[in-house]
Amino acid sequence: MSGTRPPNHTDDHTNAFRNALGTFATGIVIVTASHPAGGPVGLTANSFSSVSLAPPLVLFCVAHTSTTWPSIRAAGRFCVNVLADGQEELSRRFTVRGEDRFRGVHWRPAPSGAPILPGVASWIDCRIETLHEAGDHTIVVGKVCDLAVDDKSAAPLLYYRSSYASLTVR
Numbered sequence: 001m002s003g004t005r006p007p008n009h010t011d012d013h014t015n016a017f018r019n020a021l022g023t024f025a026t027g028i029v030i031v032t033a034s035h036p037a038g039g040p041v042g043l044t045a046n047s048f049s050s051v052s053l054a055p056p057l058v059l060f061c062v063a064h065t066s067t068t069w070p071s072i073r074a075a076g077r078f079c080v081n082v083l084a085d086g087q088e089e090l091s092r093r094f095t096v097r098g099e100d101r102f103r104g105v106h107w108r109p110a111p112s113g114a115p116i117l118p119g120v121a122s123w124i125d126c127r128i129e130t131l132h133e134a135g136d137h138t139i140v141v142g143k144v145c146d147l148a149v150d151d152k153s154a155a156p157l158l159y160y161r162s163s164y165a166s167l168t169v170r
Helices: 011-021 069-075 088-093
Strands: 029-035 039-045 048-052 057-063 077-082 122-134 137-149 157-160 163-166
Touching: 029 057, 029 069, 039 057, 039 069, 057 069, 057 122, 069 077, 077 137
Parallel strands: none
Antiparallel strands: 029 039, 029 077, 048 057, 057 137, 077 122, 122 137, 157 163
16 A cells, blocks of 8 residues: 555654644543542543444543543543533643642532533543553543533534644534
């Protein structure tokens, strides 16, 4: 097949891989949990997908270097908050290390107790079903326990070519 080469770990190939994947637009979510000892935690992810309708399963991927993932894993449950257009600032807030990401954010609890963030297009409350190690990430598969569409008219917040983007409906 023309244009394909075996992957290796040089910086040039890593950048080429990142650039190629950047042409695939993704939605952005904030995965939250209520840690038994530490309160609410959350992280921004654009590696989120549905897996199965029966049973209802979703997945997100988290880097092994994440300092938030151990708390979400310990909680055993999480809520996926699907961000709407205009929530870029909230998305960025949940990527900053070492700060109280929930300061000033007026959230409400999902049935699991995990935070549902204000203004999201929808939320999906899950329990951790399985974990799969994959390279430098963990694939987290969650069984959907509850969900709701909070704003049926909300356009999604997207990520495309390493930047936030908006959807233009034709």
